[in-house]
Amino acid sequence: AQSVTQLGSHVSVSEGALVLLRCNYSSSVPPYLFWYVQYPNQGLQLLLKYTSAATLVKGINGFEAEFKKSETSFHLTKPSAHMSDAAEYFCAVTNNNDMRFGAGTRLTVKP
Amino acid sequence: NAGVTQTPKFQVLKTGQSMTLQCAQDMNHNSMYWYRQDPGMGLRLIYYSASEGTTDKGEVPNGYNVSRLNKREFSLRLESAAPSQTSVYFCASSEILAFIETQYFGPGTRLLVL
Numbered sequence: 001a002q003s004v005t006q007l008g009s010h011v012s013v014s015e016g017a018l019v020l021l022r023c024n025y026s027s028s029v030p031p032y033l034f035w036y037v038q039y040p041n042q043g044l045q046l047l048l049k050y051t052s053a054a055t056l057v058k059g060i061n062g063f064e065a066e067f068k069k070s071e072t073s074f075h076l077t078k079p080s081a082h083m084s085d086a087a088e089y090f091c092a093v094t095n096n097n098d099m100r101f102g103a104g105t106r107l108t109v110k111p
Numbered sequence: 112n113a114g115v116t117q118t119p120k121f122q123v124l125k126t127g128q129s130m131t132l133q134c135a136q137d138m139n140h141n142s143m144y145w146y147r148q149d150p151g152m153g154l155r156l157i158y159y160s161a162s163e164g165t166t167d168k169g170e171v172p173n174g175y176n177v178s179r180l181n182k183r184e185f186s187l188r189l190e191s192a193a194p195s196q197t198s199v200y201f202c203a204s205s206e207i208l209a210f211i212e213t214q215y216f217g218p219g220t221r222l223l224v225l
Contacts, residue, residue: 009151032211032212034213034214036216041219042218042219043115043201043216043217043218043219044154044201044203044216045216046213046214046215049211049213051209051211090153090154094212094214098156098169099144099156099212099214101153101154101155102153103151103152103153104151104153
């Protein structure tokens, strides 16, 4: 069965610093991978998705993620954190109606 | 275009009571899903419906039933609520483009079972 593991349930960065949220996947078939963001008291919003067209995927709000098959990773990055980036981020993998989510990483941005 | 809508937003139940969570989407998507979100556990799939008239169990279906009323609506029913069902429930629908499925989520229903 496919799964994703997010390393670090909480990440704290200073405003303007690099954001790095880690996600490793396990899948027996080529995966389709996603990053979602959840702001307080809201549903999940799609940030970006990997569909095998390109290993570096750019998403909304300046985020991007790189698919590395050799490392089975799909880490999310942003060069410069903004206060508005504070939220919970979920990595997910899907295969035929079966989407599995990581436990989530809560990002805090300090002024 | 409202996307995925859910009602109610909040609900408090007593143990043993029943209720139905409603979900509707206006994106003409075939597939719809119900998830529950618990702290430290991410989202777990309860049931899904790949198309109108079909439903299938997900990872945690026990204690729940679903109805795919039509293409737009997918409801989740708790027949006899238990405190373990205290959670935030999300409905989602999905589109498939070039064989890639992308899910879109509603705002959630916060349920407290006393």
